[in-house]
Amino acid sequence: MSALIFFLVFAGFILLMEIVAWITHKYVMHGWLWSLHRSHHEPREGAFEKNDWFAVLFAVPSMILMYFGVHGYPLAMAAGLGILGYGLIYFFFHDILVHRRIDFGLRPKKGYLARIVQAHRLHHAVESKDGCVSFGFIFPPSPKHLKTLLKAKEAAVLRAPDSESFSAHAP
Ligand SMILES: [Zn+2]
Ligand SMILES: [Zn+2]
Secondary structure, eight states: OOHHHHHHHHHHHHHHHHHHHHHIIIIIIIIITHHHHGGGGSOOOSSOOGGGHHHHHHHHHHHHHHHHHHTTOHHHHHHHHHHHHHHHHHIIIIIIIITOSSOOOOOOOSSHHHHHHHHHHHHTTSOSSSSOOOOOSSSOOOHHHHHHHHHHHHHHHHHSOOHHHHHHTOO
């Protein structure tokens, strides 16, 4: 097997994980597993938050693939390393660059890294399950586009108040 195919599978899994992470964040974390993800939209007490369980969860397929990788399936190793690679990129962008859980003093002012930080800050502009924007990481939309989206979502909520607050005013 050529090194090129190994690399293509590795890079392909990094891209695939961005899609998986986007879907998981939008529909699972801000969906039926909001109970775990909510901790990330609230101030953290201590070094860890319930949301960190997602990192543990994503490490499982990576480890299984690498197990098969060392037992005769080199492409499984490429896939496992791709998931690990994405995890490391995510950890660097999300936990170090944006949330500064380890503060190396990195404060990007312009360019790609600054855009990553702005896009995820705008994800945290809404600290609730619904109404959030920007669920991915390595392809950050422009802050201008995200702000327009946020405004549109806000307006939609104002137009359609949830049934609880509505019934509170009912006789
Ligand atoms: Zn979120
Ligand atoms: Zn975050």
